[in-house]
Amino acid sequence: xxxxxxxxxxxxxxxxxxxxxxxxxxxxxxxxxxxxxxxxxxxxxxxxxxxxxxxxxxxxxxxxxxxxxxxxxxxxxxxxxxxxxxxxxxxxxxxxxxxxxxxxxxxxxxxxxxxxxxxxxxxxxxxxxxxxxxxxxxxxxxxxxxxxxxxxxxxxxxxxxxxxxxxxxxxxxxxxxxxxxxxxxxxxxxxxxxxxxxxxxxxxxxxxxxxxxxxxxxxxxxxxxxxxxxxxxxxxxxxxxxxxxxxxxxxxxxxxxxxxxxxxxxxxxxxxxxxxxxxxxxxxxxxxxxxxxxxxxxxxxxxxxxxxxxxxxxxxxxxxxxxxxxxxxxxxxxxxxxxxxxxxxxxxxxxxxxxxxxxxxxxxxxxx
Numbered sequence: 001x002x003x004x005x006x007x008x009x010x011x012x013x014x015x016x017x018x019x020x021x022x023x024x025x026x027x028x029x030x031x032x033x034x035x036x037x038x039x040x041x042x043x044x045x046x047x048x049x050x051x052x053x054x055x056x057x058x059x060x061x062x063x064x065x066x067x068x069x070x071x072x073x074x075x076x077x078x079x080x081x082x083x084x085x086x087x088x089x090x091x092x093x094x095x096x097x098x099x100x101x102x103x104x105x106x107x108x109x110x111x112x113x114x115x116x117x118x119x120x121x122x123x124x125x126x127x128x129x130x131x132x133x134x135x136x137x138x139x140x141x142x143x144x145x146x147x148x149x150x151x152x153x154x155x156x157x158x159x160x161x162x163x164x165x166x167x168x169x170x171x172x173x174x175x176x177x178x179x180x181x182x183x184x185x186x187x188x189x190x191x192x193x194x195x196x197x198x199x200x201x202x203x204x205x206x207x208x209x210x211x212x213x214x215x216x217x218x219x220x221x222x223x224x225x226x227x228x229x230x231x232x233x234x235x236x237x238x239x240x241x242x243x244x245x246x247x248x249x250x251x252x253x254x255x256x257x258x259x260x261x262x263x264x265x266x267x268x269x270x271x272x273x274x275x276x277x278x279x280x281x282x283x284x285x286x287x288x289x290x291x292x293x294x295x296x297x298x299x300x301x302x303x304x305x306x307x308x309x310x311x312x313x314x315x316x317x318x319x320x321x322x323x324x325x326x327x328x329x330x331x332x333x334x335x336x337x338x339x340x341x342x343x344x345x346x347x348x349x350x351x352x353x354x355x356x357x358x359x360x361x362x363x364x365x366x367x368x
Contacts, residue, residue: 008355022348031262035261039240045240047240068088076366092221094115101128114137117161126171143202143206175221183196184225200236220238225242265333267340272313283314289314289343292336306332346361
């Protein structure tokens with residue numbers, strides 16, 4: 001059940017009911033423009049990952065700036081975007097349930113849809129779904145590139161799976177999925193560079209092996225906010241999947257150097273208790289902000305630290321001489337933007353201290 005919107009256009013920011021998901025529209029637009037300009041200058045396609053924003057509104061803003069489509073992780077996310085007119089969607093995940101695959105096949109009638117596989121048995125399941133729906137489905141081979149998640153374990157195995165897809169009458173070989181999630185948060189630039197060089201070497205070996213067999217590789221897709229410049233410079237990637245760049249978070253801020261984007265996503269919180277010296281409590285605990293990647297930061301309030309979270313309370317530590325008052329509003333910077341967004345039904349877009357727009361987090365909670 002949707003909660004009531006915490007704000008409406010024309011309100012002052014300090015009137016927004018809290019906790020609330022705030023988006024600084026100037027910063028968001030800057031980030032979208034910067035990534036679009038980078039992709040254009042690098043001659044590489046941009047396919048942002050919608051698991052970050054879960055919003056057809058933002059997807060369309062990215063498309064207006066040249067994005068070729070969107071990535072998602074779940075079929076439900078793909079459905080929300082497709083129903084809202086997003087014309088090209090890649091599910092960067094293995095889908096193995098026949099029921100879910102039937103949903104993917106149905107989406108192929110209204111949008112360009114693709115998905116990933118790392119196993120011949122999964123390819124057979126996708127093939128059966130396509131045959132049942134009298135459609136053709138595009139399948140990318142996911143290769144293991146160091147994240148210890150999904151992915152075919154060797155170039156030879158990837159080439160064999162690509163051959164299997166390309167030989168099908170109901171499937172289309174769409175290329176390679178080569179995303180290294182763990183590399184995004186390696187703090188040292190040299191470590192990130194080495195990790196992505198290894199990814200590129202693996203992808204290149206598969207592309208070259210396919211070419212030797214006369215099989216074209218339409219796409220090598222991957223990259224994230226922490227490494228996108230490295231994938232773009234590799235000469236093998238054709239598509240960038242960065243998503244968090246739109247919002248940023250405290251965890252990306254710990255990279256050295258940090259990605260050159262502005263913090264645009266915040267959780268608005270209110271001080272609900274300041275009864276003890278050096279301590280204050282806000283109305284946003286771990287139900288309101290993700291903490292698995294670290295506690296949030298308190299934005300532009302020197303001497304105030306978010307020190308701990310319980311279900312509904314956030315404990316703040318205040319340095320000597322720093323005093324917070326009951327009812328005072330604060331902006332919190334999430335440790336991890338993606339799961340923080342998934343806690344909310346509404347975005348509140350603000351500019352210069354005023355609410356300009358309120359729109360739904362339409363794909364919130366799409367876990368299937």
